[in-house]
Amino acid sequence: MANKMTTKVDGNVLTVEREFNAPRSLVFQVYSDAEHLKQWWGPRGWEVTVCKIDFRPGGVWHYCMKCNDRNQGDFYGMESWGKGIYNHIVQNEKIEYTDYFSDAEGNVPEDMPASDITLIFEEHDGRTKLTNIARYVSAEALQAVLDMGMEQGFSETLDRLEEHLEKVKA
Template structure:
């Protein structure tokens, strides 16, 4: 990335909510597109050593985003493992905000009830040609939030947003 100071993900926990912030060196409309179009999500929605081979997006309130993240790095102990997810969009205000309920699912799209679901609110704020992204993840309880933190969500989001930053830079240089 060209501007290191903007590559920092800031995180804080407030009760049962995880708040993440990062400034991306890209216009708000482009960052919003990266969150709303399957062709872009497939390229960045996974951590290091993982890919997103399945990414179906019905981007409208009530629509579903169904995806699979798969470990493609042979050196990782999780090699070949798949995680499926299903998000249901609740609110979309282009290019300012996306609200959805994100859940773990199986390959058929059935929600895994034993795993925590989260209400995610993604806010895109224009800042002099850059975009401040604020992600607020609200869990049913502080214990559910802690379980996700214990799973390594902060490292995962940082790696995923690094991939997003690289994609945004690539798209702007085309």
């Protein structure tokens, strides 16, 4: 794909930007609707098997990704649960939430880093620039998730988002 994401690390903040050939309202919609998220969220070889969203400030997004790619070795069959709590939403412009690792019941492990996420959706000539700003409690917490392969996984997730947007627009 020609339009890859750019990343910048500044202390405890990771900023990711990527442009999509889709209107802002559509990019916002596929980030805020469970049926859309199930189609693209997560790295390649993983599928979203559970996705519940209460899309409002104070609402919760709880999901499970499961590795269905036998070529990923020990990851095959593994589940990875996540939980987001929405803090602030401006329709078609911004989503702010706190992102956590979790278990199937939504419990948050104390030993895994959480982050405060700000998603900014900007439209220019029918294209949308998505800016994802993730703030961690410390530079070490950010480094821990980078060491887990989060950057590659998120790049693949955004590739899948682009592919999903093309299908939805067709």
